[in-house]
Amino acid sequence: MMTDLVTSQPAMRRLRLSPTLSKYIARQYLSWFCSFFFAIVAIIYLATIVDLLDRLATKDVSLGITLNMAFLKLPYLSQEVMPFTILFAAMATFWRLTRSHELVVARAAGVSVWQFLLPVLASSVVLGALAVCALNPLSSVLLSRYERLEANYVRNQASMLAVSETGLWLRQADESGQSVIHAESIKPGSVALQQVMVFRYAEQDRFVDRIDAREAQLQSGRWLLFDAWLARPGVPSEFHEQLALPTDLTADNIQDSFAPPETISFWNLPGFISLMQAAGFSATPHRLQFHRLLALPMLFAAMVLLAATFSLRPQRRGRVGVVILAGMLTGFLLYFLSNFVFAIGLSGTIPVVLAAWAPAGVSLMLGVAMLLHLEDG
Structure with missing residues (x-):
């Protein structure tokens, strides 16, 4: 029995994920995230400039104002595409670690799929918290300035x-x-x-x-x-x-003249909701936006789990592109379903809290279920 205990102790130690490996996986993931994020942001900025040039073609607006308007809208659009960035970065990370057989070696050493997913999940939750607490207040301020410029130059209408x-x-x-x-x-x-x-x-x-x-x-x-x-x-x-x-x-x-929910900071939303309700107006869009932001870290974690289900298993040559495409299509499908649920929540058909948290919760449970199936298999 003593011999069994001695031989089992190294195996138990092998089941623990070392800090060095955790930092390595997290660094790989954050590197991919930054690469995808800045590439997507650059594309969005150029597309926004082209769209504004088309909309302002008949207006007496200088190129400098157009570029400024595109820049003011950029943080908000960047926040909107962050779930896709999380998905693409996680898929690229797992695919690269699987292709180089690093995850195969880790699995052979006794590291479970949940253990080497932990650094990526933790990084995604931190990114989600930063998006809610830092990026959202910045994007709301800049978007409100963009809305004022758009009202003056595009719609010729001021807030009333x-x-x-x-x-x-x-x-x-x-x-x-x-x-x-x-x-x-x-x-x-x-x-x-x-x-x-x-x-x-x-x-x-x-x-x-x-x-x-x-x-x-x-x-x-x-x-x-x-x-x-x-x-x-x-x-x-x-x-x-x-x-x-x-x-x-x-x-x-x-x-429609109320400040859009996207132009109000996460920190100011509760107070604004209270003011609207005290004034007798419906605050459903703003309540939905508040809970949607609260659910953002969970949605980022769900995107990581979905990416893992499509990227962790070694794939035969010629099937890698199909698997990556399937993962991307799944992400886009969840995005459109989320917007559909949010629209139902805005109409008052379902409770606001359910409409805001259901997409992230369902995606998280789906990712966990698929990983449990693959892990057991």
Whole structure:
């Protein structure tokens, strides 16, 4: 029995993955990741420039502004393609280690597939955390600047709505000038503003009058104000049970005027969601974006497991390309299915948390199941 214990101790030690091997595998993976990431980012930047040149062809916009707009949008697009970068980098790493028989030697030494996957999984989770905590705040700030430039140069439209702790602010323009509307809140499920103040200005920002109302309901082509007090400079205030204010706003373009979820930092999303809910607006897109970012490290880990199922086994000559293509198609299929689930979540058909976490969770379980099958086989 003592002999069995002595002979089993080296085998037990061989089952542990050495720090040197872990660092080597992680370094190989990060090297491939950086190569793929910067190559894809460069391609995206060039494609964005071409797209903006086509959209701004009829506008009086200089090349410098076009290049600046493409640069401002680049971090957001880079974040969107990171799951594919993780997939390609993991497949390249495992394929290279398998081709050079380094993983074969590691397996012969008693290292399991889960042990030499651990450095890649840990690196991917760290990359996911960095993408959420660092890259996303940067991309949100730059994307908001891009949105403003695009509104000015492409759509010729400025933002007309803002939400703050004091309520919400709307700006509208008509033939006589412009109006600034402030409301403390909005009735859920409708466009009925509560505790409204309206400041009306003529040309050259000349103040005309102020309206204080209990409620303002958006109807076709007008705001209908109830219990309104109309105050003009040098004239006593007038009370109106109902007062009509012309407008070209609709419920849809008011909702569309909110800051897109992608332009709000991960750290600021919870506060913005609370402000929108307090104001009476639906915060479903922003809640979905928040949970989607939280699930990003899990999605990166799932991409590594999927890459391992297609790249770890030695392949016959001529089948390598087929296997790599199958892995890439699987990644793209998961991407489109994720977008489909997110769209369902935005519609309110399924809970936001389920819509945000389901793609990453299902991909992770699928990768684990396939690896368990291959490992047992």
